Amino acid sequence: MTSQGVNEGGFGIYVHWPFCAAKCPYCDFNSHVRHQPVDQARFAAAFERELTHFAELTGNKTVQSVFLGGGTPSLMEPATVERILTAISDRWQMDETVEISLEANPSSVEAGRFKGYRSAGVNRVSLGVQSLHDTDLKLLGRLHDAQTARKAIEIARETFPRLSFDLIYARPGQTLSGWEAELKQAIGLAADHLSLYQLTIEEGTPFYTLHRAGKLKMPEPELGAEFYGLTQAVTGEAGLPAYEVSNHARPGAECRHNLVYWRYGDYVGVGPGAHGRLTVGASRLATATERHPETWLENVEQYGHGLVENAGLGEEEQGDEFLLMGLRLTEGIDLTRFERLAHRSIDPRRLNALLEHGMVEEIGENRVRATREGFFVLDAVVADIAS
Incomplete structure (x- = not known):
């Protein structure tokens, strides 16, 4: 890695x-x-x-x-x-x-x-x-x-x-x-x-x-x-x-x-119902294609793609997605990258509360990961860090 x-x-x-x-x-x-x-x-x-x-x-x-x-x-x-x-x-x-x-x-x-x-x-x-x-x-x-x-x-x-x-x-x-x-x-x-x-x-x-x-x-x-x-x-x-x-x-x-x-990289998603996340210039895009196979096929033949969603993600959405994906990993997340994506700082009181309750743990300078207990309530952990 x-x-x-x-x-x-x-x-x-x-x-x-x-x-x-x-x-x-x-x-x-x-x-x-x-x-x-x-x-x-x-x-x-x-x-x-x-x-x-x-x-x-x-x-x-x-x-x-x-x-x-x-x-x-x-x-x-x-x-x-x-x-x-x-x-x-x-x-x-x-x-x-x-x-x-x-x-x-x-x-x-x-x-x-x-x-x-x-x-x-x-x-x-x-x-x-x-x-x-x-x-x-x-x-x-x-x-x-x-x-x-x-x-x-x-x-x-x-x-x-x-x-x-x-x-x-x-x-x-x-x-x-x-x-x-x-x-x-x-x-x-x-x-x-x-x-x-x-x-x-x-x-x-x-x-x-x-x-x-x-x-x-x-x-x-x-x-x-x-x-x-x-x-x-x-x-x-x-x-x-x-x-x-x-x-x-x-x-x-x-x-x-x-x-x-999980590391919140970029990926192209092609084919019926595929999703993607792309950085284009200064924008982060969420893409999705038509789910029905034959409809997707006809759309691609007519328009060159089957996209039904091609939307920019706001800073808050990017921060939330980064947390939700990265906290699944045992290598955890870099809190500095979260702050860069979300353009806001993490509330130290909320983070300390999660640490004290054993939901997350520190694994190096400015890195945290979810604990086993945190995995079971990951959505709530993400909401706490992101708020």
């Missing part, structure tokens, strides 16, 4: 592929199922056009990271991925050590494409494993089983220099001992990075409807906190400590793209 990265945040490109083979019942992401084949060549051409628009907006920057997310980007043909990555490298300078990540589902068909993605330039894959138990995979609406997931992990480790995979814990009926055993299995399979998320019930999802009807029983908050504490202990002991609330890595293997977000 270079000092430049901590201070300036870096620059990345996020590419949103919005299509999935099926919609998971817990998911509230902008993902869509299509029962007819997607015209990948037409979408690739639209990505190229929208990238051109953003390249003209950002000027000459060096890309530290590219993230192909979704949806299910591993439904793209390797040739589609190659077109998109070529478009990026044609429009911006690429850092010598650029990280290019692709999210993938561990079905055997998609795993067979891994060599094609590697040839296209992908050097890091993130697998949506979610569980190593077949019963829970079925509950979560996943299309793969545990054996397929293990095989995909094996192929990914053979194909890509870097690998991460996701697991969801605090699932209905899950025990602490069961999670500990599963997590230790996962650590044995993992190369250098794990993303470990507590299951949350998001409004508008099938799980939300079931939960409201009393048909899906979730762990009590106190048990959820125990799951979180156990997760930190097991991963820390295994040499994959948390560097962010839900992300764990061996030192040096942190996801560079996500660090751009």
Whole structure:
């Protein structure tokens, strides 16, 4: 983690592929199922056009990271991925050590494409494993089983220099001992990075409807906190400590793209429903594109982009966003940078109160981070510091 990265945040490109083979019942992401084949060549051409628009907006920057997310980007043909990555490298300078990540589902068909993605330039894959138990995979609406997931992990480790995979814990009926055993299995399979998320019930999802009807029983908050504490202990002991609330890595293997977000860097967001944050001249812009895939496609073909939001952020908004993102990190935040962004000083009395109550801790000159207790009420901690 270079000092430049901590201070300036870096620059990345996020590419949103919005299509999935099926919609998971817990998911509230902008993902869509299509029962007819997607015209990948037409979408690739639209990505190229929208990238051109953003390249003209950002000027000459060096890309530290590219993230192909979704949806299910591993439904793209390797040739589609190659077109998109070529478009990026044609429009911006690429850092010598650029990280290019692709999210993938561990079905055997998609795993067979891994060599094609590697040839296209992908050097890091993130697998949506979610569980190593077949019963829970079925509950979560996943299309793969545990054996397929293990095989995909094996192929990914053979194909890509870097690998991460996701697991969801605090699932209905899950025990602490069961999670500990599963997590230790996962650590044995993992190369250098794990993303470990507590299951949350998001409004508008099938799980939300079931939960409201009393048909899906979730762990009590106190048990959820125990799951979180156990997760930190097991991963820390295994040499994959948390560097962010839900992300764990061996030192040096942190996801560079996500660090751009959390360090409040600049990032272009292309594709349906993608968001971005860009510094243009003296302005900080928040961008968002049309969420509906086919509408986005038509807009890009007509106007050269699918933007539905391109708004300047005020100083107070920038300060709040910087706190909300940066306090997720174990490296914490530089309070001097907050004051530079927000154009105001932090009230020392409020900061001292948070320190005294154990919500934040000092980790060097003018740097603080949220404690474990602070993570559970992060919105309130941010509101206190920002007020």
